[in-house]
Amino acid sequence: MTRETADPALTIRPLTREDLPAVIAIDAAIEGRSRRTYVERRLAAALREPALHAQFAACDTQGLVGYILARVLAGEFGRSKASLRLELVGVQPGAQRGGAGSKLFEVLAQWGARHGAPALRTSAAWNNAQMLAWLHAMGFRLSPELVLCVGVDQAHAVREPALTLPEGHGPGLETDFGLREPNDHERMARDHVEIRPMTPGDLHEILRIDRAVTGRDRSAHVEALMAESMEPARTRVSLVGRVDGAIVGFVMARADVGDFGRTEPVAVLDTIGVDPEYARRGIGRELLARLLDNVSQLQVEQVETLVPVADLEMLGFVQEVGFVPSQRLSFVRESD
Numbered sequence: 610m611t612r613e614t615a616d617p618a619l620t621i622r623p624l625t626r627e628d629l630p631a632v633i634a635i636d637a638a639i640e641g642r643s644r645r646t647y648v649e650r651r652l653a654a655a656l657r658e659p660a661l662h663a664q665f666a667a668c669d670t671q672g673l674v675g676y677i678l679a680r681v682l683a684g685e686f687g688r689s690k691a692s693l694r695l696e697l698v699g700v701q702p703g704a705q706r707g708g709a710g711s712k713l714f715e716v717l718a719q720w721g722a723r724h725g726a727p728a729l730r731t732s733a734a735w736n737n738a739q740m741l742a743w744l745h746a747m748g749f750r751l752s753p754e755l756v757l758c759v760g761v762d763q764a765h766a767v768r769e770p771a772l773t774l775p776e777g778h779g780p781g782l783e784t785d786f787g788l789r790e791p792n793d794h795e796r797m798a799r800d801h802v803e804i805r806p807m808t809p810g811d812l813h814e815i816l817r818i819d820r821a822v823t824g825r826d827r828s829a830h831v832e833a834l835m836a837e838s839m840e841p842a843r844t845r846v847s848l849v850g851r852v853d854g855a856i857v858g859f860v861m862a863r864a865d866v867g868d869f870g871r872t873e874p875v876a877v878l879d880t881i882g883v884d885p886e887y888a889r890r891g892i893g894r895e896l897l898a899r900l901l902d903n904v905s906q907l908q909v910e911q912v913e914t915l916v917p918v919a920d921l922e923m924l925g926f927v928q929e930v931g932f933v934p935s936q937r938l939s940f941v942r943e944s945d
Contacts, residue, residue, distance in 0.1 A: 619709055621716045624664035624676055626656060631673040635699045651678055651697055654837055661833050663693065663720045667700070667709040675700035675709035677717050681726050682830075692941075693721045695731035714747050718942075727944030732756055732915070732937045744940055752941035755924070757932035758875075758913040764901035767894055767930045802892050804899045807847040807859065809839060814856040815849070815882070822882045834861045834879055846876060846903055850883075850892050858883040860896040864909055876904040878914035897930055915939060 624632070629652055637643045655662035655678055667675035678697040695717075700709045721727055730752060733740045759767075807815075812835055819831055838847045838861060850858035864876040878900070883893045901912060913935055916923050 618669050619674075619707065619712055620668050621665050621712055622668065624652065624655070624666045624678065626652070628652075628666050628673055628676070632676050632699070635673075635676070635701050636697070638702055639699050648697070655680075658833060658836070661829075663717055663724075665713055665716050665720075667713050669704070669707075674704040674707070675713055677710075677713040679717055679721075679729070681724070682730065690728070691724075691726040692728035692730050693717070693726045695729055710743060711747070718944075722944060729942040730940065732939045735936055735938050744942075747942060749940040749942040752939040753919065754915050754917050754939040754941075756913060756915055756935040756937045756939050757927055758911045758935040759901070759927075759931045759933065760911050761876075761901045761905040761909060763931045764898045764905070767898040767901060768891075801852055802857070802895050803851045804848055804895060805851070807835070807838065807849050807861070809835065811849050811856060811859070815859050818856070818859065818882045818884050819880070821885050831861075831880070838863060846900060846907075848896055848899055848903075850896050852887065852892075856884075857887040858892040858896055860893075860900055862900055862904075862912065864904055864907055874907065874909045876900070876907075876909050876912045878912055893926065894930055913937070 629649065632652070633643065633645050633648050636648055652664065655664045661681045662678065663681075664678040665676065666673050676697070676699055677695070679693040679695045682692045682694050698710065698713065700707075700713075718727075718729065721729060729749070731744070731749070733744060735741075812832065815835070816826075816828055816831055819827055835847070846864055847861045848859065849856050858881075860881045861879045862876050863879065864874060878897075881893060881896065883896075897912075904912060914927060914932065916927060918924070
């Protein structure tokens with residue numbers, strides 16, 4: 610598939626706050642509905658943290674005709690190299706054959722190369738033919754990662770059953786409370802874990818747990834996720850788990866209507882961690898179950914996450930708690 614030839618009258622410049630109405634209008638024309646809140650949030654985050662975002666506008670003699678926004682990825686689920694996540698791209702329907710999309714992407718890729726994030730990543734629905742064709746033209750290929758999802762109505766299945774023992778296993782067929790079951794520790798820990806919303810004051814303990822789990826310092830990545838989750842306009846769905854007053858686990862997630870072709874709100878699980886000293890006690894399960902409970906109240910129907918196929922431990926965990934393959938595909942475009 611050949612790339613479009615850019616209109617020589619097109620100019621590319623950084624996207625600004627004043628461009629917001631035009632971006633919202635173009636996005637609504639493409640999607641068939643307004644996503645004002647989502648677009649405002651993405652642009653606000655980009656302007657607040659310019660080192661972690663790249664956003665550009667394509668303009669002709671009449672004004673803005675296209676835009677592209679991406680975010681720097683620095684540590685999701687064990688990823689060690691920085692890359693860019695393409696979050697939003699759009700061109701006025703009447704100008705889509707003028708090469709604006711290709712030119713915007715070219716400038717974005719150059720920005721990523723200069724800032725140590727040469728690879729670009731994104732996801733799209735398998736049946737969004739127009740977007741898949743554009744991604745192919747831009748050099749994307751399927752990435753070695755799986756997009757997995759779980760329905761929010763599965764919270765009960767994520768949790769372990771209550772701490773009970775089968776009858777008839779002790780002398781005289783009474784219940785033997787000395788019988789060891791593989792999930793006894795999980796159930797007992799779950800009964801005592803306190804789950805509450807994440808606050809900025811939790812950052813130090815979250816970073817401690819993340820370093821213990823990953824073996825790396827992902828402070829910039831985790832701090833950026835927390836800052837975004839603490840935005841006044843954002844619904845807070847990130848959680849921490851405490852045992853005896855100490856933070857022993859966390860889950861960071863966001864609830865958005867966004868990306869390409871989404872028609873319903875989806876909560877995205879960015880990262881989860883449990884203090885290794887409290888591993889295998891059901892704390893991760895309880896954090897996820899409470900996350901599903903909370904987002905179900907936001908008219909969100911499912912939680913989605915992205916896991917490398919090589920991360921067998923994480924894949925095993927999320928599949929064990931009910932995640933299944935999504936109808937979305939993950940793509941990557943490596944540096945030339």
